[in-house]
């Protein structure tokens with residue numbers, strides 16, 4: 171399993187890691203969309219990734235976190251950090267976790283907000299504390315998409331994409347997941363103006379399925 175610092179960008183795809191097309195059918199991927207803007211930059215990058223994954227024959231279910239009802243984690247510890255696999259809040263997390271249990275892999279897309287993940291994404295990640303994450307995620311793969319604004323010059327370089335990357339690496343380590351790759355979107359206008367980035371998202375979606383099938 172790679173550590174985040176060793177893999178700054180995209181999937182490591184070599185011929186020996188790719189499964190031929192047609193052998194990837196029935197892969198189930200959950201796409202978690204962490205931007206409140208359902209037609210914004212993050213959503214566009216994610217939908218390109220999803221199109222690529224579907225073109226490789228996998229089934230992708232998109233969950234817009236904006237449309238869910240997720241209560242913030244209270245740190246009440248009734249769950250004993252997932253040991254009891256019971257969160258006192260009976261909200262959208264239960265349905266999401268049911269889908270997660272049935273999936274083979276995940277892609278999480280978030281805009282960078284104050285050099286971290288969006289509040290919707292953080293809300294979701296925090297609530298994983300209440301579930302036995304190894305049971306739901308163990309042995310599965312995850313891919314991360316981050317989207318930030320690069321139209322300003324700052325006195326200090328902004329590490330937002332890296333910070334979210336380290337967060338996902340730590341969640342992956344905790345949950346026994348393999349963090350396979352990270353697409354770092356950056357734009358000063360909109361991603362629609364960046365055909366190269368959109369193409370990259372599509373290709374990464376395809377490759378994610380192919381690399382993942384190989385690893386199975």
Ligand SMILES: Cc1cc2nc3c(=O)[nH]c(=O)nc-3n(C[C@H](O)[C@H](O)[C@H](O)COP(=O)(O)O)c2cc1C
Pocket residue numbers: 205206207209210211212213281282283284285286317318319320328330357
């Ligand atoms: C609350 C908030 C905080 C933000 N913080 C950052 C930041 O720290 N660094 C950055 O590069 N962009 C930041 N942005 C800009 C967004 O990351 C950027 O506009 C991104 O493209 C938004 O994606 P979306 O269209 O999916 O919402 C912030 C935007 C918002 C709304």
